[in-house]
Amino acid sequence: MKAFDCAIIGAGPAGMSAAIELAQAGADVVVLDRADRAGGQIYRSAADSPLPDAAHLGPDYAAGADLIIRFEQSGATHLAGADVWHLGDDGRILFSYQGETREVHCREMLLCPGAMERPMPIPGWTLPGVMTAGAAQVMLKSDAVVADGAVFAGSGPLLYLIVAQYLRLGVQVAALVDTTPRQHFFDAAPLMPRALQQLGNLRKGLSLLREIRASGVATYRYAENLEVIGDDRATGLRFSASGQQHEVSADTVFLHHGVQPNLNMSRAMGLAHHWNSTQMCWQVTVDAFGQSSVPHVSVGGDGAGIIGADGARAAGRVAAQNILFRLGRISQADRDQSVRADLNDLSALKPFRRFIDCLYRPTEALRLPRDAETQVCRCEEQSLGDLRKGFEQGARDPNALKSLTRCGMGPCQGRQCGHVVAGLLAQWRAESPEEVGYYRLRSPQRLLTLDELGRYGSVSAGAAE
Amino acid sequence: MFRSLQDDDHDLVTLIVNDQPVNARKGQSVWSAMAVASQVVTRKAALSGEERSAYCAMGVCFECMVEIDGLPNQQACLRRVADGMSVATQDITENSEATDEGL
Numbered sequence: 001m002k003a004f005d006c007a008i009i010g011a012g013p014a015g016m017s018a019a020i021e022l023a024q025a026g027a028d029v030v031v032l033d034r035a036d037r038a039g040g041q042i043y044r045s046a047a048d049s050p051l052p053d054a055a056h057l058g059p060d061y062a063a064g065a066d067l068i069i070r071f072e073q074s075g076a077t078h079l080a081g082a083d084v085w086h087l088g089d090d091g092r093i094l095f096s097y098q099g100e101t102r103e104v105h106c107r108e109m110l111l112c113p114g115a116m117e118r119p120m121p122i123p124g125w126t127l128p129g130v131m132t133a134g135a136a137q138v139m140l141k142s143d144a145v146v147a148d149g150a151v152f153a154g155s156g157p158l159l160y161l162i163v164a165q166y167l168r169l170g171v172q173v174a175a176l177v178d179t180t181p182r183q184h185f186f187d188a189a190p191l192m193p194r195a196l197q198q199l200g201n202l203r204k205g206l207s208l209l210r211e212i213r214a215s216g217v218a219t220y221r222y223a224e225n226l227e228v229i230g231d232d233r234a235t236g237l238r239f240s241a242s243g244q245q246h247e248v249s250a251d252t253v254f255l256h257h258g259v260q261p262n263l264n265m266s267r268a269m270g271l272a273h274h275w276n277s278t279q280m281c282w283q284v285t286v287d288a289f290g291q292s293s294v295p296h297v298s299v300g301g302d303g304a305g306i307i308g309a310d311g312a313r314a315a316g317r318v319a320a321q322n323i324l325f326r327l328g329r330i331s332q333a334d335r336d337q338s339v340r341a342d343l344n345d346l347s348a349l350k351p352f353r354r355f356i357d358c359l360y361r362p363t364e365a366l367r368l369p370r371d372a373e374t375q376v377c378r379c380e381e382q383s384l385g386d387l388r389k390g391f392e393q394g395a396r397d398p399n400a401l402k403s404l405t406r407c408g409m410g411p412c413q414g415r416q417c418g419h420v421v422a423g424l425l426a427q428w429r430a431e432s433p434e435e436v437g438y439y440r441l442r443s444p445q446r447l448l449t450l451d452e453l454g455r456y457g458s459v460s461a462g463a464a465e
Numbered sequence: 466m467f468r469s470l471q472d473d474d475h476d477l478v479t480l481i482v483n484d485q486p487v488n489a490r491k492g493q494s495v496w497s498a499m500a501v502a503s504q505v506v507t508r509k510a511a512l513s514g515e516e517r518s519a520y521c522a523m524g525v526c527f528e529c530m531v532e533i534d535g536l537p538n539q540q541a542c543l544r545r546v547a548d549g550m551s552v553a554t555q556d557i558t559e560n561s562e563a564t565d566e567g568l
Contacts, residue, residue: 034524034543036492050490051470051471052470052471052472116523116525117521117525126515126517127518128505128506128516128517131518131520131521131522132521134522134523135520135521135522138522138523138542139496139500139522143469143493143497144469144471145469145493145497145500146467146468147466147467147468149466171470233505251466252467378517378520378528379511379527380511380512381510381511381515410511410527411530412526412527415525415526415527416520416526447538
């Protein structure tokens with residue numbers, strides 16, 4: 001079987017941008033992505049929107065359509081619907097494709113796993129009707145499905161974006177419950193002057209907020225003590241704001257307080273990770289070119305630290321140029337010349353990112369549960385109280401706690417509870433999450449049937465369908 | 466309440482969700498078809514049997530696992546609807562007995 005020069009996992013902004021560069025330089029590149037069409041989460045369905053008027057989603061989303069089309073015409077082999085479940089540092093990749101297990105081999109690997117929403121373990125968050133703001137986005141973009149009369153709660157640009165999109169589309173919004181603490185505005189203020197260098201991004205954010213304000217939607221600021229109410233379904237959200245108790249009725253509650261890198265692939269590969277204390281999440285440790293602790297494995301986009309879609313495009317191109325150098329297709333001088341503009345853009349984005357990260361950093365009250373009954377591990381139904389008991393019985397790190405309580409052992413493989421469990425242990429041990437560590441993850445990274453494993457095939461470079 | 470913003474003049478398929486016929490647009494996710502039909506309970510929690518529903522809708526949380534054509538543990542947010550597809554709320558708890566149904 002002939003190996004590909006490079007396999008890219010994930011066809012979001014980073015993966016697509018990298019694939020275009022690699023294919024243009026004549027490299028044999030394969031892109032494996034779970035979705036039917038490229039785009040990732042941010043540009044999902046951007047090139048074939050089911051919405052009568054996708055312009056309501058804004059110009060950034062529309063810009064994704066152009067990238068998708070350029071990617072599809074790039075000559076890169078795109079395996080749409082390929083769900084990767086094993087990545088070997090020997091360059092072997094196993095994935096589910098059309099009901100079968102397939103394998104490809106590659107010399108260089110570029111992981112572009114993107115971001116996932118930070119879980120918000122508040123009381124009642126497991127009730128039907130409670131979803132993430134990202135879920136509202138996905139349903140809107142890929143299926144043109146919306147929830148009337150929903151309440152949106154939390155903090156951060158993506159929350160304001162979906163509220164504004166709903167309003168533009170004439171969808172009724174019950175309330176925006178903003179949890180950004182007053183203190184964060186003071187903390188972020190000194191970072192504002194440098195963030196002004198990215199005036200365009202700043203303007204975009206401010207105009208979203210203005211749009212929401214002008215709509216007259218009920219908005220509560222500095223909200224705390226969030227709790228979803230309902231017995232077997234969400235019926236509303238209870239919270240306090242400005243010293244008063246409030247209750248908003250809604251059968252759908254969308255939560256959001258930022259995104260974090262999708263770690264399961266990079267963790268299962270054993271790449272080095274570190275704790276980002278500004279973004280309050282783990283991320284893969286990479287150099288300026290996106291190269292990880294395993295030299296032939298690179299990581300691009302939000303998977304290597306949250307940088308947003310524009311940053312992800314630049315990071316993908318930079319990683320691609322370095323891979324071309326590693327493949328011996330271009331010289332080091334050529335690489336350095338090619339990446340200069342993108343590296344400059346990436347550093348220009350930093351002050352703005354620092355400002356946003358500071359203003360909207362997740363609060364401990366929403367990051368970590370406080371009520372003993374609140375579920376932490378949704379799959380295995382392990383509550384804060386259960387985990388605390390496990391800790392008191394001597395389980396001091398995520399893996400010991402997993403062995404003792406089964407937290408992180410369910411079908412999501414710790415994707416939801418991993419950061420929360422590490423955060424709780426850090427709190428209890430009064431140490432940094434860096435000391436506490438993370439779950440040890442292994443392949444397969446998705447549910448497989450034996451039936452599927454029984455049907456096995458491979459995809460060679462130059463002979464792909 | 467979930468609703469679709471689309472006009473009705475597109476290709477429809479009919480699936481069965483918990484014995485109820487549901488119309489959905491071709492290419493739509495099973496989860497969003499369920500949501501529009503107000504069939505939001507995807508599974509029973511494995512220990513308590515509490516009702517659960519999709520949380521992330523992007524394949525990360527595994528809360529939307531349903532039974533599709535007799536096969537359990539199918540993520541409704543990742544699967545696309547098909548004509549005649551049969552979808553049921555997944556009810557597999559600690560006390561369930563293994564069966565070979567659907568194999």
